[in-house]
Amino acid sequence: MEHYVAPDRGHDADLDRQALDRADLDAPTRVLVWRRFRRHRLGVLCLIILALGYAILPFVEILSPYNPNDFDENNIYAPPQGLYLFHEGAYVGLHTYPTATVYDMETGLVKRVTDRSDPLPVPVLTTCGEPYHLFGFIEGRFRVICPPEDGELFLIGSDRLGRDMFSRMVHGARLSMTVGLIGVVVSFTIGLILGGLAGYFGGWCDAAVSRAIEIFRSLPELPIWLALSAAVPVNWGPVSVFVMISIILGLLDWPGLARAVRSKFLALREEDYVRAAELMGAKPSRIIWRHMMPNFMSHLIASASLSIPAMILGETALSFLGLGLRPPAVSWGMMLNDALNLSAVEIYPWLLMPMVPVIFAVLAFSFVGDALRDALDPYS
Amino acid sequence: MIRFLLRRTVTMVLTLVAVSALVFIIINLPPGNYVSNQIAEMRSSGEAAGVERAAALIKEHSLDRPLWEQYLIWIGAAPGPAGFNGLLQGNLGWSFELARPVAEVVGETAGLTVIVNLAALMFVYLVALPLGTIAAVRANSWIDYIASLIGYIGLATPNFLLALIMLFYGARYFDIPIGGLMAREYEGEPMGWDKFLSILTHLIVPTIVIGTSAAAAVMRRLRANLMDELNKPYVETAKAKGVPPVTRVVRYPLRMALNPFVADIGNLAPQLVSGSVMISVVMSLPTLGPILLQSLRSQDIFMSGFVLLFVSGLTLLGMLISDILLAVLDPRIRLAGREGA
Amino acid sequence: MRQTPLLKVEGLSICFGLPGASIEVVHDVSFELAPGRTLALVGESGSGKTLTGKAVMGLLPRGARVSAGRVLLQRPDGPVDLLRQSPAVMRQIRGAQVSMIFQEPMSAFSALHTVGSQISEVLRVHGMCDAAEARKRALDMLAEVGCPDAARAYAAYPFELSGGLRQRAMIAMAMIGAPRLVIADEPTTALDVTTQAVVLDLLRRVSRDHGLATVLITHDLGVVANMADEVVVLRRGMVVERGEASAVLTHPGHSYTKRLIDAAPRVPESIAVHAPPERDDILTVDGLSKTYPGRHRSFGRPASPVYALSDFSMRLERGRTVAVVGESGSGKSTVAKLILRAELPDPGATIRFNPRDGQPMDVTSLAGERLTEFRRKAQMVFQDPFAALSPRMSVQDILTEPLVIHGLGTRSERRERAAWLMARVGLSPDHLGRFPHAFSGGQRQRIAIARALALKPELLVLDEPTSALDVSVQAEVLELMGELEGELGLSYLFISHNLAVVAALADHVMVMRRGRVVEEGAPDCIFNDPRHPYTRALIAASPEPDMHRRLDLTAVACGAGEPNTWPEPFGYNGEAAPQLIEVAPGHRVRRAA
Amino acid sequence: AGATIETPDLVETVSEGKLPPVGARLPDEPKVVDLRAKGRKPGVHGGLVRMFVTRAKDVRYMAAWGYARLVGYNEDYELEPDILKAVEISPDGRSYTLVLRQGHRWSDGHPFTTEDLRYWWEDVALNEELSPSGPPVEMIVGGALPEVEVIDETRITYTWPAPNPRFLPALAQARPLYIYRPAHYVKQFHADFADPDALAKHVEGSKARNWAQLHNGMDDLYKFDNPELPVLQPWMNTSDRNNQRYVLQRNPYYHRVDTSGRQLPYIDTVELEVAAGGLIPAKATLGEADLQVRSLGFSDAPVLKKNEASGGYETHLWRSGTASEVAIYPNLTYADPVWRDVFRDLRFRRALSLAISRKAINKVLYFGLAKERALAALEESPFFDAEAAHAWADFDLDEANRLLDEMGLTERNAAGIRLLPDGRPMEIVIETAGERREETDALQIVGETWKQVGIRLLVKTLDRDILRNRAYAGLSMMVAWYGWNNGVPTPDAPPFELAPVDQANFTWPRWGQYYQTKGAAGEAPDMPAAIRLLELFELWSTVTTDAERGAAWREMLAIHADQVLAIGTVSRAPLPVVANNHLRNVPGEALYAWDPGAQLGIHRIDEFWYDAHEDGSLAQGTRQ
């Protein structure tokens, strides 16, 4: 090989140091994470959807044409009603058509007869219906969309008591979307702390936590629920019941997480960087939170994005056992529980509508979770 | 290792004792007991004769003793009216409601429970592990999205609703039998090929219903954990050795990513028994779940007590197994310099 | 004689990031390599050596792309471009034709499998032989790379092995498939010189006998001088000089090369003797031993414990440096870990730490506040920098963390300090936001050093702190250490394989072998008047960056044999080791009286 | 009997000599059923009827549905002899002579004679070990036991010191008073008769604790779970207890025969399968049930109707026979004195009743197909009174508010809820068993309108047993339950549900307890209406003629209508019944009630039969 020497521009210590300029890498962690998160289109979209969803939760009264518990015995099992802009080819504004319920003795079916000749204008952004209490104290009757005068507006149908499914679904979001969050917070707080302690310290601490987990895990949920259902005072408001349910859901959920955390930590604590942190004098809490936990983030995020829907549905299961929320509270779980029969599946499929928001919520949380996971992964 | 096993087993037994006490307390939480309720019911239907008979039952099963005494008698640590005759002596108790020994009832159903749950479990792992792995390796590709979507829909549909829908349409369009675990003519027959087939077809819906949401969850977690591991240098080493992709993923990062799942094995038993209660009830599966629910509702304490204890025992056993597996799977845990698991 | 080159790298450029907004890390690198020849890739840390090697393997990290160039490998049916082969073909080539020794052997092994199974896997993957045969060959290979107890290494998990053992296992893994080309990325950084000699000898032998071509990435010009036929000098991703080793080393053309060669440390002819200080020991250690419980290979058979360290005693005077050298696996890291209470020693040991102000501490029984105080004053740099940095913390966080832990400074002060530290170890403060994996091996090592310095400790334990550093940076770091020693009265416990570095830095040298100190004394005595056969072997094995003073590797390898092969009065059998005996003031040798 | 036709199913067995021919199996004077006279068609033998139940122990329903009784109700709810040939009552009403059919046999072929009745009375009812609490209350009049006299093989007389009007109705109940046992079979379990060693072995083998327990387990004619126990029912159980599937075969010695000489039942086999309640509608739509009432609710009617063609069945809408589908019982003996006084105020009960929109409930629950009613007798009863049925049952919020104001409950809190005299808000907790969604739905609708009169309704669902226990302790405030089980009272029927004689009546659990325990527990009734009801109940028990008993009934019903002692909502609720398309004699319209009626029992399943396909083969439920 011939001796090749590159043109020599002399030695410059500073230049040496500036090995590489990678603006994309050299930013605060937050910025980096956000930047990576943004790359995940679907995640961003879902984040926006969730944010919007949560943002409207306080204002659901305004969005829904009815109050969720208004029932109408003359309009039970009304199928979804169309909203139209054009009548016989002509633009007449937002309208729908009057419908009437007819019970057919022969078939035993309820029929809705729609009169196509008579468009009923649907008022928007006006006051109508029974008054509601925004945030519990602002009384109002202003609504985004109202049923037509002498007519009904069941956008996605009505249920067996003639309650508007759409209004119920919108109201149900309020409890359903928060029950998961509270439950997850409770479960994660306990699970992370206890699992972290056990996994990090090992020894008697691990033994104690493990036994607690075991006992908690092997304690049967079912009788606890049943006992509780008898114990909750009836005159508790829906909010108290709701808070209790979410807390209990959380309390029952933690051991699984704690065990996962523990076992992962048992492995992680042998890593050199954990030892390095110890030798710097870091307190266990710091080691757990700053060194070990981030390396378990992916699992945590995935668990959280799974737990939230699980809790939304867990509430459904509770309703099945009779310990769910009680009327007048409305939640998706309660609505789905109402749909738990053959008729709903076969004849009134719109009763299954609450599955749509549940699926959306599940998907949104999971995709955001995925995106977050990727964003936090320094390797990506 | 042997010492570890011994120690774990001893603690397990101690835990089991604690759990049994708790279980006994919990099932006795609601006021009254089966017999006193029965008496109330009989009074209301004017059956005076039954009342006496029931009162005798109370004596016979020491239901009139203080709770702690009842507990001791139940587990066989104290003499009852018939001397020492409790769980420790192999007497599982008497089911008031079914009017037969608990052992008989459990004996019949426990096997079926295990079959259903094993089927569900196999479904979960056969579906979730490959799908989760593919989803992680091909992260953010269409196959990842499709796998996720299916999983999520399974996750977002309440189990029992799914059961109902599947049963109904399955029966109508695919001739899948509704409910039960075998065709009626095989009830009580010895096991044969036809009976086996019949059980298989009956298992389709419950398996899918019980399995989907669990599978979705496992899949998502696996994907997340595996994606963490895929970038580790040791994977690169394997690549440098020329290890083919499947082996490369399965042998190294997958095994590492399984850690949290192995840790979760202990949860399977209670999840599958009490988690599938509703499904079993809805789908009329002759498993422990509905028996448990029914016995809890009617305060058939020896029945529910034993089932609960059984599940607890399984759970503890599961945890023991999971601890052992963890140690087998991860030498760092097994051989860690510090004391601990 | 000009052979057809086995490997031909042509105009290789590697960049990170998306096309358009990308940054070139490796720029237009070309070289070729004939069978049986060794090409040394040297250059500053972070100059793209590892990336070049990985590009050849087709293992660029995510985000990295080859933007131009070809990598041609000569195969029986003509040259193929490794950058453009299907994954299946690449799989066949990797491990069997081309293999790589990774820079960080700890992380490169899976913690869940035994070392042996990971090594023999190469054979099984390529269908070269059956399992039993594979095991046999793996054991042979392990022995060949200088593992004293091949069977134990085979059955061990990576975290049970010392750094050097791991590295040897790594080498064994790369060599077992009998490849035609090995890319050895710093293959001997964690090895003591004698083992290094064994390994280098092995590499050389295989090159000669089987026509193995080696790309040797290294910082150690001594190794280059001993091994390389050709040298390519990289700097900031560009080739600055390339040529026959003799030509480059003796007549460097580029100023950077010149500087590199000048900066290379050598064992000085005469070593300045420091003035005898007033007795002020910052650290006294007495009777330190560590036994690891052995593993049950199978049920029933009792495990023989591993005596990692036996009866170790030392004194470290304030402001001074004690260096520990010795065979890999001789317990050096164990000493470090025990002294810093990363692990508890066997009962009976005393470790006294004597801070400048404050009470002396008995390290083995510290707890609570006192332990925290100790932790602030004594710091450690780990042997494997990659493993010792949290993968999910940015460098900024890593560097400020010690300050945060001890509640020192305000937020902005801490940031400033981090920036200052980065600059001090020769890194750009702009890179504070990056994560450890985005740095080269040497850069990571410097981060680890910077972190240890953040607290201005009184005692610094450095476990191979310069192994991954190029000589110029190494010089800078050593200079820094010297400065700090003066400025802060810092005392060092310095663990190294590099005798030249030790000679330049240490006030006292301890030579270890098989868990025992065999000789200790001032560097002057040790280097100029070694008494113990092992010490002599070490010194003989230390390579020098001089083409004309190549090592007699075979001789060296013999000198470092088993204790029972040592001549009287040094030799001993089993655990019955003789005492340390003072042969001159401050110079002690383990020998029979 | 005239010419008889052998059952095809049994021809072979008979020809093999294992069974006597049908003529020899029937009693000398079988009960001849004139189907044409009942408006039914005589049929042919054969076929399988599949039904579903929800629990293994539900096989006991076959004892009700088979409805072979010593005396039973006919389709007009009149008592008539069934197993018995006749009942002779002495003019003073104190003495009952039961006349058995000569030659009547148990399902195992052993003769059924007065010995079986005597055995029960002397060796079961009076045996202290078998009946530790003595004979059943229906056999006791004013504390006195009857004198039982066996006249001959077919005649037995029961004589009390006073008339015992409860005796015959008790024999006809859905869960009847079984005053007979197959003595020849159960004697082997009786310590007085059995060989001690053999008995000891039996006791051992059955894991029973003593012979009495064994006897009681083996002789239970109602539970229907002992396949060895001979029965008199149309079908006999052939499956062991605790099965998931019960197969019931025809009883070859059944005592009923149609006019053309065919021994009933027509159907060969009845199969009961245990399935989850929620699945039964689905199974029905697939045609897996040939006759199904249980576990079908009105909400399933549309699906059932929709799938009729594909499932090969017909859905009939029967009517519920309870007096009210959902009734609300204010607890007049509630422990809280303030509330109790409020409940005892007639105006309050009337106001609550007026403040219910029964129309809404009817529409929502039954598409308006039920009848909006107060708690009153149904049309089928001789005591039906249209006025009573609507007393205080028209939705009138103004009147309700007026009544409440008149009571002085005018204070209200911020939410518009009235306050009790002691200042507590009027929050009424209604407890329900939560087993039916109709209940909770109805209560929700009730709650909406009660809110408008300033009363807050809270619903608490409890397990049935717990609910009962709470009620007995006086702890439940109001309970929602079915209205009177017996919606079609006849003079014969004991008016238990109308008088404070039963703690299971949620209007007065404590008074009922007092009566039942003869004053040992509970409280004595202290409300004039209640006291009068109690008097009328006693009167009913002592008078002997239907006219006198009818008068007592009428007055009691009138008191209930006026006093609104329990608030009825809707009655005659439609109830879907699924029957195989080919199953004949299934009534299209019928009342479905437990007592009297025994649900399907009064409709006589033994008279149902399968018609033939065009090819002559019998259409029947087929195995899958």
Ligand SMILES: Nc1ncnc2c1ncn2[C@@H]1O[C@H](COP(=O)(O)OP(=O)(O)OP(=O)(O)O)[C@@H](O)[C@H]1O
């Ligand atoms: N995954 C990555 N992402 C971003 N930058 C990287 C990554 N890996 C390496 N780099 C950068 O590429 C440059 C070259 O890295 P390389 O590992 O090839 O250096 P090197 O020559 O091997 O150094 P050393 O001698 O210190 O090991 C370095 O500046 C490093 O910061």
Ligand SMILES: Nc1ncnc2c1ncn2[C@@H]1O[C@H](COP(=O)(O)OP(=O)(O)OP(=O)(O)O)[C@@H](O)[C@H]1O
């Ligand atoms: N956790 C452990 N369990 C069992 N043996 C161990 C463990 N850690 C270290 N050892 C053994 O102790 C001995 C000393 O190890 P140590 O890491 O101190 O060597 P070292 O001198 O630092 O070597 P190197 O220069 O290669 O890093 C080695 O034989 C090693 O295999």
Ligand SMILES: [Mg+2]
């Ligand atoms: Mg490198």
Ligand SMILES: [Mg+2]
């Ligand atoms: Mg080391």
